[in-house]
Amino acid sequence: xxxxxxxxxxxxxxxxxxxxxxxxxxxxxxxxxxxxxxxxxxxxxxxxxxxxxxxxxxxxxxxxxxxxxxxxxxxxxxxxxxxxxxxxxxxxxxxxxxxxxxxxxxxxxxxxxxxxxxxxxxxxxxxxxxxxxxxxxxxxxxxxx
Numbered sequence: 315x316x317x318x319x320x321x322x323x324x325x326x327x328x329x330x331x332x333x334x335x336x337x338x339x340x341x342x343x344x345x346x347x348x349x350x351x352x353x354x355x356x357x358x359x360x361x362x363x364x365x366x367x368x369x370x371x372x373x374x375x376x377x378x379x380x381x382x383x384x385x386x387x388x389x390x391x392x393x394x395x396x397x398x399x400x401x402x403x404x405x406x407x408x409x410x411x412x413x414x415x416x417x418x419x420x421x422x423x424x425x426x427x428x429x430x431x432x433x434x435x436x437x438x439x440x441x442x443x444x445x446x447x448x449x450x451x452x453x454x455x456x457x458x459x
Contacts, residue, residue: 324340324439327434329434331432333425333427335422335423338421339385340420342417353441353442354409354440356392356407356410356439357405358408359406360400361436362434363401363402364431370428371426371428372395372431374396375394375396392410392411393408394407
């Protein structure tokens with residue numbers, strides 16, 4: 315079981331219909347260094363499928379960092395591409411490189427294009443070990459004695 319920190323949530327069932335930033339940003343504190351220490355990863359999951367009706371929809375997600383909360387000089391430290399038509403429950407991962415940034419703040423920036431791009435996403439910054447643990451599957455129907 316993983317314990318999730320609300321302060322590390324970028325989006326919680328955020329409905330996307332156009333290019334936008336995540337509803338939340340993460341404040342890493344004055345010293346920043348969110349890429350130092352325990353390996354971290356941004357886990358993004360689709361709550362509602364990514365629309366692919368017209369076939370020209372595109373979805374790009376950038377993990378950005380900046381020294382100010384207005385992100386006036388943001389740098390991209392990682393990216394993911396959501397595939398149009400992907401079903402609800404599909405997960406994407408953006409690894410935070412160890413040398414990611416010494417910036418204080420991070421957020422996601424969603425770039426949507428095409429005729430009818432829509433998706434609903436939830437995204438959090440978590441230790442990489444949480445991902446490894448949550449992606450293990452076990453056979454059902456067994457008895458422990």
